[in-house]
Amino acid sequence: MKINHHLDESTLVSYVAGSLSQGMALVVATHISLCEKCRESVIETEAIGGALLEQMDSSEISDTSLETILSQLDEEPIAEPEKGVTDQSDGLVPPPLRSYIGESLDSINWRRLAPGFAYVDIFTEGAGVCRLLKVSPGKSILPHGHRGSELTLLLRGSFSDEIGRFAQGDIADLDDQVEHQPLVDKDQGCICLVATDSPLRFTTLLGKLLQPVTGF
Numbered sequence: 406m407k408i409n410h411h412l413d414e415s416t417l418v419s420y421v422a423g424s425l426s427q428g429m430a431l432v433v434a435t436h437i438s439l440c441e442k443c444r445e446s447v448i449e450t451e452a453i454g455g456a457l458l459e460q461m462d463s464s465e466i467s468d469t470s471l472e473t474i475l476s477q478l479d480e481e482p483i484a485e486p487e488k489g490v491t492d493q494s495d496g497l498v499p500p501p502l503r504s505y506i507g508e509s510l511d512s513i514n515w516r517r518l519a520p521g522f523a524y525v526d527i528f529t530e531g532a533g534v535c536r537l538l539k540v541s542p543g544k545s546i547l548p549h550g551h552r553g554s555e556l557t558l559l560l561r562g563s564f565s566d567e568i569g570r571f572a573q574g575d576i577a578d579l580d581d582q583v584e585h586q587p588l589v590d591k592d593q594g595c596i597c598l599v600a601t602d603s604p605l606r607f608t609t610l611l612g613k614l615l616q617p618v619t620g621f
């Protein structure tokens with residue numbers, strides 16, 4: 406699996422600090438289970454956080470503390486991340502998701518949303534939503550912006566939007582500055598795991614009218 410789109414640093418820091426919503430943390434954990442690069446970043450972020458906490462215990466943090474810690478970390482080899490990246494070519498669900506939707510992408514109990522769209526809810530509590538979305542080949546998702554953040558992890562298939570092309574394992578980590586309209590590639594439908602931390606802001610009348618139906 407060649408992953409081209411990764412988590413933002415700010416999302417990684419929030420994840421390590423435990424301040425993401427349950428749904429967004431699940432999307433991050435699932436991407437990390439597939440992505441060696443982001444897994445290494447998490448280990449690094451945890452090390453920085455731990456070192457900062459130690460400093461806070463002993464004395465006040467000076468302006469140069471972070472710099473010192475970073476240079477120390479450069480000298481220390483980063484712990485080898487766990488091996489065993491999930492191979493998804495056979496439709497296996499990544500481990501963090503299995504207790505929610507089972508082990509196979511092919512035996513999910515989909516609920517129909519609209520022609521070409523189906524979903525399974527994972528978390529619906531709190532301000533955001535976390536759900537699995539299946540979109541048919543060639544379909545486009547209505548253009549929308551975000552009031553908060555949106556994480557979209559591709560588990561199968563691919564789509565393109567204003568930012569680029571996203572394929573299996575890629576994560577679209579979007580903040581409230583981005584408006585986009587993902588278009589699913591024509592050769593294969595896509596399955597993605599999506600979490601938002603507040604309702605989406607649809608930019609077309611059709612999107613606004615459908616919002617109560619789409620649930621985002």
Ligand SMILES: [Zn+2]
Nearest residue numbers: 411412440443
């Ligand atoms: Zn990554």
